Amino acid sequence: MKRTHLPLNALRVFDAAARHLSFTRAADELAVTPAAVGQQIRALEDLLGVVLFRRTSKGLELTEEASGGLAALRTGFLHFEDAVQAMQAGQSSHVYTIACPREFFAAWLAPRLAAFRAANPQVRYVLVDGEMTDFTEANLDLAVRWTDGPGDLEGISLGTAEWVEVGSGDWIGWPGDPEPEGEGPEGEGEEAKPPIMVSDAGQAIAAALAGMGRAHIPALLAAGVAGNGRADLIGEAVACRRAYWLVAPVPQWRQKKVKELVAALTAGA
Structure with missing residues (x-):
């Protein structure tokens, strides 16, 4: 019998x-009801082709066929319970795998992860570079992305x-800033692009x-520039479509450990 066809209910x-x-x-x-x-x-x-119960004057009795499979069935249910507990254990794990742009x-x-770990010494981190790292492939708990919203994910x-x-x-153009494409030299295609293109915000800052x-x-990220003694290079903040978002798929977002870290990172934000 195929496992996918097991009549578990x-x-x-x-x-x-x-x-x-x-x-x-x-x-x-x-x-449920007795009829159910x-x-x-x-x-x-009907599915098994055997009789499981026999009615007697004393009540229900198990048939020999039913008794023969009952012990294995109950062992199987215990394994199911162990599997569920093992999956739930991930929610109480103290290891966080986070994808984040290097400059952010x-x-x-x-510093915020350091503060959280100082209050929770059992916590461990695995940091992955890159905004668009796949949650499943990298087994991520959270990701930070420079985007205009969480999209299909949960986020803040x-x-x-x-x-x-x-x-x-x-x-200086970079993928997170499409605006310079319209502010380069007049023309179309390659001629309309900024004269300098880099791969991320960190490289854009270094180039500037x-x-x-x-x-x-x-x-x-502007505070980091000011900390380098170059506050004179920083202009006024202006609104844009994008922001840094802390995101995760719904199952991860609902985990207790993720909720605790998100609350700590966004406290006072």
């Missing part, structure tokens, strides 16, 4: 009826949707600080 009913030797008491345990129990037992008997980790996330924004201009001169041009950078 009927087997659960059979186990309850076998323990009580009563459809009525089994129904009370399972919060009888239907499940008859359906299971250095400027914002690292970290700070406001703002960026600042850093540096001067030609535009090196005097290669000017770039839009997320406002949450």
